Amino acid sequence: MKAITAEGLSKIYKYYKKEEGIKGSIKNFFKREALYKEAVKGISFSVDAGDSVGFIGLNGAGKTTTLKMLSGILKPTSGKIDICGYSPFDKKNDFLKRITMVMGNKSQLWWDIPAIDAFALNKEIFGVEDIQYNQTLNELVEILDVGHLVNTQVRRLSLGERMKMELILALIHLPDIIFLDEPTIGLDVISQYNIREALKKYRDNHNATIILTSHNLDDIEIVCDKLMIIDDGNIMYDGQFDSFVQLQSVNKIMRIKFKKGIDISDILKDHQAEIISSMEDEVNVKIENEKVISLSGQLMSQYLGEIKDINIENANLQEIIRNLYA
Amino acid sequence: MLLKYLRIIGMFIRISFINGLEYKANFILGGLFEFSWIIMNIIFFRVIYLNTSSIAGWNMNEVLLLVFICGFVDSVHSFFFASGFISIPNMIRDGQLDFVLLKPINKRFYLAFRLTNIGQLFNIVFNLTMIIIYLIKLSEAFDFLKVFMFFMLIGIGILIVNAFYFTLSMIAFWVIQVNAIIGYSQELFTIGNKPLSIYPQVIQKIFIYLIPLGIAFSYPILYYSKKLDWIDVTLAFIIATLFFGFSHFLYRKGFKRYTSASS
Numbered sequence: 001m002k003a004i005t006a007e008g009l010s011k012i013y014k015y016y017k018k019e020e021g022i023k024g025s026i027k028n029f030f031k032r033e034a035l036y037k038e039a040v041k042g043i044s045f046s047v048d049a050g051d052s053v054g055f056i057g058l059n060g061a062g063k064t065t066t067l068k069m070l071s072g073i074l075k076p077t078s079g080k081i082d083i084c085g086y087s088p089f090d091k092k093n094d095f096l097k098r099i100t101m102v103m104g105n106k107s108q109l110w111w112d113i114p115a116i117d118a119f120a121l122n123k124e125i126f127g128v129e130d131i132q133y134n135q136t137l138n139e140l141v142e143i144l145d146v147g148h149l150v151n152t153q154v155r156r157l158s159l160g161e162r163m164k165m166e167l168i169l170a171l172i173h174l175p176d177i178i179f180l181d182e183p184t185i186g187l188d189v190i191s192q193y194n195i196r197e198a199l200k201k202y203r204d205n206h207n208a209t210i211i212l213t214s215h216n217l218d219d220i221e222i223v224c225d226k227l228m229i230i231d232d233g234n235i236m237y238d239g240q241f242d243s244f245v246q247l248q249s250v251n252k253i254m255r256i257k258f259k260k261g262i263d264i265s266d267i268l269k270d271h272q273a274e275i276i277s278s279m280e281d282e283v284n285v286k287i288e289n290e291k292v293i294s295l296s297g298q299l300m301s302q303y304l305g306e307i308k309d310i311n312i313e314n315a316n317l318q319e320i321i322r323n324l325y326a
Numbered sequence: 327m328l329l330k331y332l333r334i335i336g337m338f339i340r341i342s343f344i345n346g347l348e349y350k351a352n353f354i355l356g357g358l359f360e361f362s363w364i365i366m367n368i369i370f371f372r373v374i375y376l377n378t379s380s381i382a383g384w385n386m387n388e389v390l391l392l393v394f395i396c397g398f399v400d401s402v403h404s405f406f407f408a409s410g411f412i413s414i415p416n417m418i419r420d421g422q423l424d425f426v427l428l429k430p431i432n433k434r435f436y437l438a439f440r441l442t443n444i445g446q447l448f449n450i451v452f453n454l455t456m457i458i459i460y461l462i463k464l465s466e467a468f469d470f471l472k473v474f475m476f477f478m479l480i481g482i483g484i485l486i487v488n489a490f491y492f493t494l495s496m497i498a499f500w501v502i503q504v505n506a507i508i509g510y511s512q513e514l515f516t517i518g519n520k521p522l523s524i525y526p527q528v529i530q531k532i533f534i535y536l537i538p539l540g541i542a543f544s545y546p547i548l549y550y551s552k553k554l555d556w557i558d559v560t561l562a563f564i565i566a567t568l569f570f571g572f573s574h575f576l577y578r579k580g581f582k583r584y585t586s587a588s589s
Contacts (some may be wrong), residue, residue, distance in 0.1 A: 013585060068586055073424050093430035101428055108425040112345045121337050124330065125431050153348075201363055 001235045002082075003049040003209040005069065005179060008077035009109070009235075011040040022238040041233035042079065052203060053286070054154035055140065056222030056242065057230035058325060063213040066230065067179050071101050071212065083131040083177060086124040100175040102166055104182035109154045115165035119172050128176075133172065139205070143198045144148050160191030167195060171202060178203075180212040184219055196222045217317045229324070236298055248320045252292050257282045257313040262306045264299065271295040281308075286315070333432070335406075340440040357443015360404065364397045365442035366411050382523040387463050388547050392432070394456040396519040396543050399483045403491070409441035411491045415498035421587030428585035433564070434577055437495075439487065464550060476550050482566045489566075489573040490515075490539065496573065499580030500510060519543045529579075538565050 017022070017033040040062040047053055057063050068074040070081060072088030072095070083296040109118050124132045141147045146162040154162060163183065171178070177243060180199070184192040193260035200223055203210055212223055219239070220227065227244050237244055254273070256264070258281045268275065273287040287295060287302050296310055337361045346353040360432055368390060375386040382391075391524040414437060426436055445586075462475070494511055498504045518539025533540030541562045 068424070071426050071428060073586055091427065096428055096430040099428070101424070103424070106422065106424065110341060110345075112348050113341055117337075117341060117344070121334070121341070124334050124337060124434075125429050127330065127430070223577070 001049045002046050003051070003084060004045075004047040004211070005082045006046070006082045007044045008041055008042045008078050009066070009069060010042045011042065011062075011069060011074060012037065012077045013039055021082075030118065039233055040069070040076075040230075043109065043230070043233070043235045043239050044079075045228060045235060047209060048211055050203075051226050051230055052212065054224035055211055055213045056215075056217070056220060056321065059142075059214075061230045062233040063230055064181055067101070067181055067213060069212065071099055071179050072096070074103075079255045098175055099110070099177040099179065100170040100173070100223070100290055101179040102181070102183050104180075104185035107154075107162070107166060108169060109162065109165055110154050111220060112153060114151045114153055115157075117266065118154075118165075118169055120149070121158065122169055122172050128173050132174065135245070136172055137168070140171055140202070143201050144168065144194060146178040147271070158188050161189060163195060164198070167198060169185045169306065172206070176204060176206065178206050178208055178210045180210065180214075182214055182216075183212070184214060184216050192216065192218070193290075194223075194236060199223050204311045212254065220315055221315045222224045229321075231325070245314060245317065245320065248324060249287050249314050250288060250323075251315045252289055253284060253313045254282050254287055254292065254295065254313060255282065255309075255313070257308055257309040259305075259308045262303055267295065267298055267302070271298075331432075333392055333433060333484060334435075338439050338443070339442050342444045346444040353445060356443060357401065357404075357447070357449045360397065360401055360446065360449050364393060364449075364453070367393045367396075374492050382521060383553070384521045384523065384547075387460055388551060391457065391460040391464065391547050391550075392519070392521060392543060393481060394453045394460060395483070397449060398453035398457055398486055399480065401446045401453055401543060403487045404443050404537070405446035405450060406442055407488055407491065409439045409443050410437055410439065410586050411495045412508075413441065414495035415503065418498045419503075419587065420586065424586055427581075427584075433581070434492070438492070461550070472550065476546050479541075479546040479549055479559070479562065482562060483546065484511070485570055486538050486542040489570040490537070490542075493573040493576055496580045498574040499576075499583045516541065535565065538562075538569055539563060 014034055015037065016028070017035050019028055037061075043062075043066070045118070055063050055066070057067055065074065071084065071089060072091050075089045081181065083095065084098060086098075088095065089097075091309065104161050110116055119133075119137060124146055128136070141150060144167065146168070149157060149161055149165070154165065167183070173217045178199075179256075183199075186194050187195065196219060199210065199212075202208060203223075210223065212219060214220055224240055225240045227237060227239065228235060229244075251274070255265045264283070268283075268285060271287060271294060273285040273291070276284045276286055278284070292312055296312070299307060299310065333436065346356070371386065371389050374381070375389070379385065381389065383512070414423075415418060417426070427435055457480075461473070467587075491531075494504060494508050497507060501507075514537060517529075518533050518537065519523075522533060522544035523541040525533070530540060545554065545562050549559060
């Protein structure tokens, strides 16, 4: 079942050319030249209920604008969006009760009061019944292990702890569509892990649909099963995450460990393998997929006694994406 | 539905109270400025009335009642709405309005009530008490309907002041920075909260039909002193409704223009 459908979605921002210095500012004061930026260029896609979609792209590619149109914050310049039968910009209460948005760089908590008071306020605003509120709160507090922090003033919490509270606040009304814009930005590795695990558990427990944008590709790799890549307002890829990795992985990483130091540089050269790092007893190389078997075979036949281990890995997502934009 | 909204107002007040207690000095001094304004005005008009018994048909008790009505309307506005309205332009500029748009609640209600100022509570009680005292001074006999209508007109005043400041905040959707506009508008407020009859006819018309602050402050007293007829009162209700409607029109238009902020 389709949870989200977007057809020919575009967004054009109007802004003014700002000229340099005082003279330019005075000139701007009397006459402004209007400029237009097409942030999203007629994109179409759909997302099935229960899917987790990683939405990636460079800064300014149109990710956040798309997310804000999907959630109803921004009015599309053209195109149609259907989310569970609703048109987001109408902002019908029944629609808003089914969605949520978490933004890593913006907070909806109240700075001077404990998070629990903000949860209670959202409970009233979203009309959550007492029993459901207590159940959801207990579930989320347990998943994120923040039972001891909910009564602490938000301003006394660390960034990681605050983000966990943001997540609880965003999920307290049990939404089934979750938009996340850089939810792990600025967080340490432990907090990142906790946020990702919480999202996965919530999704599995409630069959939620997730659209996640992040420059931290680990977020995408761990949470999402589908991938959508946007570049300059156009969708470059929309499909299964694994298929994309396979499609784009022209290289593999080979980690070769030796029992004693040997020189294999000529063989590597013959196979056009690029040395990534080299130590006395180990060399890591990047090599094209189709040359992996040949290199392994030659190494095994010539240096069977000297080689301790050969490990072959797919290139990581970060590298794939870097190559894609290169 | 009404209960839900009342409960939410209660929660906003609770949050404001917790916040207020966090910053003690602000909590204690919060309403002092407005209270000083009232006291200064009482002294000012008392001194003037040492030299005359009437200003444009207003006696001293009527003018002092006007001071307390202004104080009451202003303190109710400051208690519930002022802080919320002041923060709207910043929310538009930095994109914090995003979260308001995602809440299944009347957005105008949320923006209006979300930052209450508990420090104004004393001013509300003080001004209301003084209004009752001066109302008794001005009354020949108790007339329930008359008193009811008097307070209804004060309610209309609160509605007009709410719409006045909300309109100014909504301009931020077009020009982003509205501090200067709000600053100049404060001066309009200072003119509008004086006895309406002291001004020339043109200015009176402006403060009735265009920026109805004259209705907001002077009309309750003019009505109570039998200087208004039913047509004037009916017109006051219509103008207040239209003025509120205009602010709502800007609000609807503004939200469509909202572009949020980059992440």
